[in-house]
Amino acid sequence: MKHTISVLLQNKPGVLSRVTGLFSGRGFNIESLSVAETLDSGVSCLTLVTRGDDAIVEQITKQLHKLIDVIKVVDISDSDYVEREMALIRVKAESNTRAEVLRIIDIFRGKVVDVSPKSYAVEITGPKSKIKAVIDILKPIGIQEIVRTGTIAMARAKKS
Amino acid sequence: MKITGAEAIVKCLEEQGVEVIFGFPGGVIIDLFDELETSSITNVLVRHEQAAVHAADAYGRVKGEVGVALVTSGPGATNTVTGIASAYCDSIPMVVFTGQVPTGLIGNDAFQEVDIVGITRPCTKHNYLVKDINELMPTIREAFHVARTGRPGPVLIDLPKDVVIGKLNYTKPKPIKMQTYRPTYEPHPGQIAKACKAILKAKKPVIYAGGGVIASNSNKELTELAKKLNIPVTMTLMGLGGFPGTDKLSLGMLGMHGTYFANMAVSQCDLLIAVGSRFDDRVTGKIDDFAPYAKIIHIDIDPTSISKNVTVDIPIVADCKYALTAINRWFDVQDDFDKKEQKKKVAPWFKEINKWVKKHPLGYLEEGDIIKPQYVVQKLHELTKGDAIISTEVGQNQMWAAQFYHFNKPRHFLTSGGLGVMGYGFPAAIGAQMAAPKKTVIDVAGDGSIQMNIQELATARQYNCPVKIAILNNGYLGMVRQWQELFYDKRYAGTDLEVSPDFVKLAEAYGAVGLRATKTSEVVPVIKEALKTKNVVVMDFVIAREEGVYPMVPAGKATTEMLLV
Numbered sequence: 001m002k003h004t005i006s007v008l009l010q011n012k013p014g015v016l017s018r019v020t021g022l023f024s025g026r027g028f029n030i031e032s033l034s035v036a037e038t039l040d041s042g043v044s045c046l047t048l049v050t051r052g053d054d055a056i057v058e059q060i061t062k063q064l065h066k067l068i069d070v071i072k073v074v075d076i077s078d079s080d081y082v083e084r085e086m087a088l089i090r091v092k093a094e095s096n097t098r099a100e101v102l103r104i105i106d107i108f109r110g111k112v113v114d115v116s117p118k119s120y121a122v123e124i125t126g127p128k129s130k131i132k133a134v135i136d137i138l139k140p141i142g143i144q145e146i147v148r149t150g151t152i153a154m155a156r157a158k159k160s
Numbered sequence: 161m162k163i164t165g166a167e168a169i170v171k172c173l174e175e176q177g178v179e180v181i182f183g184f185p186g187g188v189i190i191d192l193f194d195e196l197e198t199s200s201i202t203n204v205l206v207r208h209e210q211a212a213v214h215a216a217d218a219y220g221r222v223k224g225e226v227g228v229a230l231v232t233s234g235p236g237a238t239n240t241v242t243g244i245a246s247a248y249c250d251s252i253p254m255v256v257f258t259g260q261v262p263t264g265l266i267g268n269d270a271f272q273e274v275d276i277v278g279i280t281r282p283c284t285k286h287n288y289l290v291k292d293i294n295e296l297m298p299t300i301r302e303a304f305h306v307a308r309t310g311r312p313g314p315v316l317i318d319l320p321k322d323v324v325i326g327k328l329n330y331t332k333p334k335p336i337k338m339q340t341y342r343p344t345y346e347p348h349p350g351q352i353a354k355a356c357k358a359i360l361k362a363k364k365p366v367i368y369a370g371g372g373v374i375a376s377n378s379n380k381e382l383t384e385l386a387k388k389l390n391i392p393v394t395m396t397l398m399g400l401g402g403f404p405g406t407d408k409l410s411l412g413m414l415g416m417h418g419t420y421f422a423n424m425a426v427s428q429c430d431l432l433i434a435v436g437s438r439f440d441d442r443v444t445g446k447i448d449d450f451a452p453y454a455k456i457i458h459i460d461i462d463p464t465s466i467s468k469n470v471t472v473d474i475p476i477v478a479d480c481k482y483a484l485t486a487i488n489r490w491f492d493v494q495d496d497f498d499k500k501e502q503k504k505k506v507a508p509w510f511k512e513i514n515k516w517v518k519k520h521p522l523g524y525l526e527e528g529d530i531i532k533p534q535y536v537v538q539k540l541h542e543l544t545k546g547d548a549i550i551s552t553e554v555g556q557n558q559m560w561a562a563q564f565y566h567f568n569k570p571r572h573f574l575t576s577g578g579l580g581v582m583g584y585g586f587p588a589a590i591g592a593q594m595a596a597p598k599k600t601v602i603d604v605a606g607d608g609s610i611q612m613n614i615q616e617l618a619t620a621r622q623y624n625c626p627v628k629i630a631i632l633n634n635g636y637l638g639m640v641r642q643w644q645e646l647f648y649d650k651r652y653a654g655t656d657l658e659v660s661p662d663f664v665k666l667a668e669a670y671g672a673v674g675l676r677a678t679k680t681s682e683v684v685p686v687i688k689e690a691l692k693t694k695n696v697v698v699m700d701f702v703i704a705r706e707e708g709v710y711p712m713v714p715a716g717k718a719t720t721e722m723l724l725v
Contacts, residue, residue, distance in 0.1 A: 010340065014289075018281055025282045055467065062464040068286040068306060071340045 002031070003057050004083060004153045007046040007064055008071040011037060015069045019046065022067065028052065028060050032085075034150035043071065047152045076155045083153035086125045088113065089135070092142030093120045101141060108134050119144060165296055165324040166195035169257070172300040173201055175333055178228050180204060180219060180594050182212035186232020187272065188321040189259030193230075204594060204623055206587065207615040209236050213243025214584050214613070215591030217252045218551060218574045222595035224377065226307050227252070232259040234272030237318075238279065242581055244314045245283040249578025250398060251375055253312035255303050262322040263291050277318050285313030293326045297333075305336040310343030311462040312375055343461060347478035347486050355433075355457045355474050356490040360497070362431035362455075364509045365391045368414065368443075371398030371577065372436015372460060372480045374570045379403065381484035382435060388491055390503045392513060394422040396437050397562055398577040405566035406546070411513070412522065412566075415443040416713045417559040420520035423711070423719040425513050426451050434458040436480045439469040440578070441715075449718035459483045520711070520724055522563055529679040531703045533557070533632040536683055537564035540602060540630060543687050548572070548600040551588040553609030554580045555639035557632050559709040561604040583612025586629060590616060593625035600628070600691060607633040607660055617670035620696045628690045630699045631663055634707065642708045646723070667698035676700040 009015050016035060023030050028050060035046040050060060057075060064073045093101045098120075105112060105122050108130065114121035124134050128151065135143065163171070169192055173181070182204045185193045196203050206212040212229040220227030227247075231240055237258040247254045261270040277289045286306050288299050296319075303315040359365060373382050379402050386393050386409050393403040394411040403410055411422035426432065432454040437443070444450040447469060458465075458472040459480055466475045476483050491497050524534040537560050540548070550565050551574040552558040558575055567573045574592060576584035589603040603610075610631055620627055632638075637655040644652050664674030673695050677686040683701065690697040711722040 014277065014281070017278070021281050055471075059464065059468060066462070066464050068338075068341050 001051065001053065001057075002077065003050055003052070003075055004077045004081065004151060005048045005050065005061065005064070006074045006076050006153060007048060008038070009044050009046060010069040010071065011042050011044040012069060015044070016046070018067050018069060019048075019064065022063055026059075026063065028056065032150035034152050047150065049151050074155070076153055080156045081153050082156060083127055083151050084125055085128055085131050085149055085151050086123065087131045087134070087146060087148045088121055088123055089138060089143055090114075090119050090121045090145040091138045092118065092144060094118055097141050101138070104134070104137055110134065161330050162327045163330050164191070164195070165293055165319070165326050165328065166192045168297050168328055168330065169300060169319070169324070170195050170199045170201065171330070172297055173228065174199065175301075176226065176304045178226075181228040181230050182206055182215040182219070182591065183230035184209050184212055184232065184236060186234075186236045186259060188261060189230070189232045189319070189324065191324050192257075192259075192319070203230070204590070204619065206619050208613065209239035210243050210583065211587035211590075211613050211616045211619065213240045213247065213254070213256060214581070214587035215594070216254055216256070217243060217247045217250075218588035218591030219595045220253050221574055222549060222571050222592045224571065225253070226304055227254045227591065228257070229254070230257045232272065233261055233276075234274050236272075237274055237276035241279060241283065242579070244280055244316065246576045246579040246581045246584060247314040248283045248285065250576065251312050251371060252314065253307040254314040255307050256314060256316045258316060258318050259324070260289070260318045260320040263320045264322070266320065276316065280316050283314075284316050287316040287318070289318040289320075290323050291320065293323050293328045296323060296328060297331050301333055302336055302338065305338075306341065310341070344477050345461070345479040345482050347459070347476045347483040349486070351474060351476045352483065352486045352490060355476060356487055356494075358431055358455055358457060358474060359389060359433065359487070363505060364429045364512075365389070365431040365433065365506070366411075366425050366429040367391050367393040367433045367435060368396070368426065368437055369393055369399040369402045369435045370396040370437025373399055373402035376436065376461070376480040377570070378436075378481035378484050379570045381481055381488060384488050385484055388488065388499065390506050391433070392425060392510070394418070394426065396440070396443055396577075397575060399437060400562060400573045401567035401570040404568040406568055413562055415440075415719065416445070416715070417563065417709050417711065418719075419522050419563075420711050420722055420724065421513055421516035423713065423722060424516045426454075427718070427720045428512070429454045432456045434460075434472075435484065436460060438465045441469070444469060445713045445717055445719040449720070523725055524707075524710075525725060527704060529681070531677060531680050531683060531701055533560045533634075533701070533703045533707055534564050535680065536630060536632060536701050536703070537561055537604065539683055539687055540604070541565045543684070543691060544600050544602070548602050549574065549592045549596060551575065551585040551592060551601070551603045553585040553603070553605045553612075554582045555606050555609060555637065556642065556707075556709050557604050557606040557609065557638075559639075560632065563709075565604075582609035586610060586613050586627075587616050589627040589629070590620050590623070590625050593620075593627050594623065601625075602628045602630055605629055605631050606638055607631050607635065607663070608637040608657055611660070614666070617667065617672055617696060621671050626694050626696060628697045628699065631701060632703050633660075633663070633700055634703050634705045635660065636705065639709070641706070645706065645708070647714070663698050663700040667696070670696070672696035672698060674698045674700065676702065678702045
C-alpha cells in the first residue's frame with residue numbers, strides 16, 4: 001500500500017543522506033521525495049512516498065524516528081490529507097496544435113511559463129492523478145521534456 | 161580563556177572520566193597526541209587501528225563506560241570501520257575520534273582524505289564532522305551522551321586539522337538537551353500490567369535474555385524475576401552472564417549452537433519473555449517455526465527492535481532495568497500471587513524440560529589423547545573458577561567458549577556477536593585487561609582468527625597486559641569447514657590453513673611466553689603454567705582437527721531440527 005510520510009528534520013548537512021541511506025540500506029523503497037526548509041530555517045520538512053505492508057511501514061517510521069536528526073515522523077496517509085505535485089512539461093506547439101494545447105492547459109488550470117515558436121512549456125500542479133491525466137492527453141501532441149517534483153502533502157485540519 | 165582545539169578535546173575527555181584511550185597517530189592528529197602526552201589520560205598505542213576500536217569496545221564493556229579510540233585521517237579512519245560496525249551491532253557505547261584534513265581541503269581529494277562521516281553513517285549511532293571550532297566542545301559532550309544513553313552505540317567525531325590546532329574559548333559543560341533525541345526509559349504501566357497478567361497465566365514460560373540485560377545492568381532484576389516466578393532463562397550469545405549460567409534455572413544459550421533443551425523449551429513454551437534481545441536469525445532459525453505456541457512479551461529500549469522479525473503480543477519500550485523492576489514490584493504488591501502456587505503451576509513444565517536435559521545434555525565425545533576443544537574450555541573454567549574475563553574470536557572457538565564456560569557474571573564475556581569479527585578477541589582482551597588490571601583475561605581463539613590481529617602481541621607487551629591466548633588449533637577455518645563437511649560433501653574449499661606460524665616461537669619473538677599442548681594430559685599443566693605467568697602467554701592447543709560444534713541448527717531450519725553430537 002502507498003504511504004505518504006512527512007518528516008521534520010534538522011536542517012544540517014548530511015541529514016538527507018542519513019534518510020536515503022536508511023532506505024537503501026534496509027531495502028525500503030522511495031517512490032518520491034521532496035524536501036525544503038520550513039518557516040524555521042533550522043528545520044526542514046521532507047515528504048516521502050513509499051510502498052509496503054503495515055509491518056514495513058511501521059519499521060520505516062520507527063527507523064526514521066531513530067535517526068538522531070529527525071524531529072517528527074507522521075504517516076499522513078493515516079488521516080485525511082491533501083497532496084500536490086508540480087510538473088513542467090514542454091509540449092510541441094506548432095501552428096496546427098497551438099490553440100489545442102492552450103485549451104487543454106486551460107481545462108487543467110495550468111499555466112504557460114515559456115513560449116517558443118514551436119513549443120510551450122506549461123506548469124501543472126495537482127495530485128498525481130491529475131498530472132498523469134495531463135501527460136496522457138498531451139502525449140499524442142508531442143511531449144519534448146518533462147520535469148516533475150516529488151509529492152508534497154499536508155494533513156487536513158480538524159473541521160471542528 | 162583561549163585554548164587550542166586539542167586542549168579542549170582533552171578537557172572534554174577528562175570531564176567524561178576517560179582514563180584510557182586506544183590510538184594510533186598520523187599527520188593530521190599529531191597535535192592531539194601531543195596534548196594527550198601531558199594529560200592524565202593513558203594512550204595505548206596499538207599496532208593497527210582496527211585493534212584500537214575493538215580494545216575500546218571491550219574496555220567499555222568491562223567498565224560499563226564509554227570506550228574511546230583515536231586515529232588519524234584516511235586509512236586510519238577506514239581501518240576503524242570494522243570495529244565500529246561490530247560495536248554498532250552489539251550496542252556498545254563508544255566514541256571514535258578520527259583526524260581529518262583541514263576544512264579548506266575537504267572535498268579536494270587531499271592526501272589521506274576520506275569521507276569517514278559518509279562511510280560510517282550506516283554503522284554508527286550518530287556521527288559528526290566538526291567544521292566550526294566553537295562547536296567542538298558541545299559536540300564532544302553530545303557525542304558521549306548519545307553513545308551511552310538509550311540503546312548504546314558507537315559515535316564518531318571527525319576532527320579537521322585546523323579545528324584541532326585552532327583556538328577557542330573554553331565553555332563549561334551544560335546539561336545536554338537535545339530536541340530530537342529522548343530515549344524512553346520508563347515502561348508504560350498498562351503494558352507492565354498486561355505483561356504481568358500474561359506471566360501469571362502462563363504454564364510454560366521461558367525468559368529469553370539478550371545483551372540489553374547487560375547493557376542496562378539489570379542482571380539482578382532479571383534474576384529476581386526468574387527466581388520469584390520460577391521461570392527458566394535462556395540467553396543469547398550477547399546475553400551470557402546476564403543470568404548465572406550455573407543456576408538451575410539456566411538453560412544456557414539458545415539458537416544455532418544453543419543447547420538442545422533451550423531450543424526445545426522455546427519451541428514448546430506458551431509464553432516467551434524477551435528481555436533486551438532482538439530475535440536475530442541465529443536465534444530464531446526459521447522464523448515461522450520460532451516459539452510457535454508462545455505469546456511474546458518483548459522489552460527493549462529500541463522501538464525498531466520490536467516486531468521487526470517476529471510479531472510481538474505485548475511490547476514494552478523501556479530500559480530493561482526499569483521494566484524488570486516494575487514487573488517485580490507488580491508481583492510484590494499482588495495479593496493473590498503466591499510463590500508456592502506458582503512453583504506448583506510450573507512444576508510439570510520443569511519436568512518436561514528436565515526430560516530434554518537428560519536426553520541431550522551439552523557434551524562431546526572424548527577421544528583419549530586427542531585434545532577436544534570443549535575440554536580445554538572446561539578446564540579454563542575450572543582452573544579460573546569461572547571468574548576470568550573471556551574474549552573470543554569468531555567461529556568454533558567462540559561457540560565452544562559460549563557453550564562450555566558457564567558465565568555467572570555480566571561483563572565477563574566479550575565477543576563480536578552481531579557482526580562476527582574474526583580478530584576481535586585479542587585486542588578485546590587487551591582492552592579488558594586495561595579496564596580490569598587484576599583480572600585474569602583469556603582470549604579463546606582459533607588458529608585462523610588469531611592471525612587477524614596477532615600484531616597486537618606487541619601492544620600487550622608494551623602495556624604489560626598479561627593476557628592469555630588459548631588457541632584451539634585445528635589447522636582449519638573450522639566453522640566454515642564444519643559447514644563444508646555437513647552441507648558441501650566435505651569439499652574444504654579455502655579453509656585448510658596449510659601454513660601457519662609456530663605460535664610458540666611467534667610468542668617468544670614478541671617477548672611473550674609460548675606453551676603448547678598436543679595431548680589431553682598436557683592441557684591442565686599448560687593452563688596452570690599460563691595462569692601463573694605474569695606475562696602475555698600464547699597457549700597453542702593442537703586439537704582434534706575435525707571436531708564440530710554441536711548442537712547445530714542448520715541455517716534456515718527450525719530450531720527443533722538440531723544436529724546433535
